Amino acid sequence: MASLLDTTPPSTPGKFKPDKSSAYLHPHHRSLRLHSSLSKLTFYSFLFLILFLFFFLLSSPSPSSRHQPNTYPPGGPLWEKKVVKSARPKSRGGLTVLVTGAAGFVGTHVSVSLKRRGDGVLGLDNFNHYYDINLKRARQKVLERSGVFIVEGDINDMTLLKKLFDVVFFTHVMHLAAQAGVRYAMQNPKSYVHSNIGGFVNLLEVCKSANPQPVVVWASSSSVYGLNSKVPFSEKDRTDQPASLYAATKKAGEEIAHTYNHIYGLSITGLRFFTVYGPWGRPDMAYFFFTKDILKGKEIGVFETADGRSVARDFTYIDDIVNGCLAALDTAKKSTGSGGKKRGPAQFRVFNLGNTSPVPVSRLVGILESLLQVKAKKKVLPLPRNGDVEFTHANISLAQKDLGYKPTTDLETGLKKFVRWYLSYYSGSKKKTSSW
Numbered sequence: 001m002a003s004l005l006d007t008t009p010p011s012t013p014g015k016f017k018p019d020k021s022s023a024y025l026h027p028h029h030r031s032l033r034l035h036s037s038l039s040k041l042t043f044y045s046f047l048f049l050i051l052f053l054f055f056f057l058l059s060s061p062s063p064s065s066r067h068q069p070n071t072y073p074p075g076g077p078l079w080e081k082k083v084v085k086s087a088r089p090k091s092r093g094g095l096t097v098l099v100t101g102a103a104g105f106v107g108t109h110v111s112v113s114l115k116r117r118g119d120g121v122l123g124l125d126n127f128n129h130y131y132d133i134n135l136k137r138a139r140q141k142v143l144e145r146s147g148v149f150i151v152e153g154d155i156n157d158m159t160l161l162k163k164l165f166d167v168v169f170f171t172h173v174m175h176l177a178a179q180a181g182v183r184y185a186m187q188n189p190k191s192y193v194h195s196n197i198g199g200f201v202n203l204l205e206v207c208k209s210a211n212p213q214p215v216v217v218w219a220s221s222s223s224v225y226g227l228n229s230k231v232p233f234s235e236k237d238r239t240d241q242p243a244s245l246y247a248a249t250k251k252a253g254e255e256i257a258h259t260y261n262h263i264y265g266l267s268i269t270g271l272r273f274f275t276v277y278g279p280w281g282r283p284d285m286a287y288f289f290f291t292k293d294i295l296k297g298k299e300i301g302v303f304e305t306a307d308g309r310s311v312a313r314d315f316t317y318i319d320d321i322v323n324g325c326l327a328a329l330d331t332a333k334k335s336t337g338s339g340g341k342k343r344g345p346a347q348f349r350v351f352n353l354g355n356t357s358p359v360p361v362s363r364l365v366g367i368l369e370s371l372l373q374v375k376a377k378k379k380v381l382p383l384p385r386n387g388d389v390e391f392t393h394a395n396i397s398l399a400q401k402d403l404g405y406k407p408t409t410d411l412e413t414g415l416k417k418f419v420r421w422y423l424s425y426y427s428g429s430k431k432k433t434s435s436w
């Protein structure tokens, strides 16, 4: 109180001015003036305290902020409404799925399929510039039309992830956000560690702390088989010889997933995708840029092995992959932990999702030539030592048994659908070339 009695001006100049004349007033008046100043000061201090508390509570990222709109980036009542609406399943038994990498190739297809069958889907994507951002924006429009809202943000943003889990009870997380591409890892190695390891750990941290914990299904890669030469690749085969940093980060992801399953009781399923292709695909992949370059009359480099064989891939069509992803979500058992505490052993699975029929890249080029009716300017090149492996071939018997996974699209049929989409998309035609 003593400090209030002295004439030091408060922090709001103009409201209280020290009156020098007060020294000459009658003691009674002086005491009255002092009393009134004191009341004013108390009143303003009280007002200041109330305002301070009000604004502090508004900006606090506590769980209670769920009901306080417009206070949390990228929050706001409208944003929150969209998030909740997008994530709400149509019926009571439906899943509530967070799809990371939703504006990506596989992410878009999976999100649309989930939404169509009545599940609630919230997308998350950072819209990075690894490849043509316009393609990602176009996919986003497709998703919007299907009723899927994409939150624009990074899986490394812990505050954002916590906020999403705060607003929505996700029953499942379909984690597809990643730094993809085997060759780009030599140009930008850190982006792989950032997304595929750092981002994944961040996401698992939030999942393990959720109450209840969601089921996690995520995209690993056929590249984990690396230099393994035993064919076809089975889940039991060795995966300790990665040929690229991309593969190494996906392999690390599998080990990290195991740790979170073991310590926290998270139910986790890893899906090893085998060279996925199709409409709305990734422009950094060979089938995509071969199409572009063949149409432009540009030379394409077709890799072959040291003993003169074309490299081969177990190319897998997107619709088959989507079926595998949905089956993995549907057959997953619940996580056992909650709020960061394990309550019992939880399911841990790894599946190959391939096509079981490797095709040489030279054959891929032949199919494209006949679909595009343009002769490719091929240049045969030795397989560069930049992360590529000579061949991939999936054994899918485990996925067949546990997921009912059964790929039905051969490369010719799948590429036909891709080329039809490609020509329509890049001609700007509004004609529908896929089911959405």
Ligand SMILES: O=C(O)[C@H]1O[C@H](OP(=O)(O)OP(=O)(O)OC[C@H]2O[C@@H](n3ccc(=O)[nH]c3=O)[C@H](O)[C@@H]2O)[C@H](O)[C@@H](O)[C@H]1O
Binding pocket: 180, 181, 182, 220, 221, 222, 223, 273, 274, 275, 276, 284, 285, 286, 287, 301, 302, 303, 311, 312, 313, 361, 388, 389, 390
């Ligand atoms: O299954 C996976 O887990 C990975 O699949 C995909 O990798 P890859 O199988 O290497 O596909 P992609 O680059 O299309 O090359 C296809 C073929 O063309 C050959 N290839 C490539 C380029 C070139 O100029 N010439 C060439 O012959 C090349 O040697 C190869 O034989 C994803 O990109 C990756 O993110 C990951 O998901």
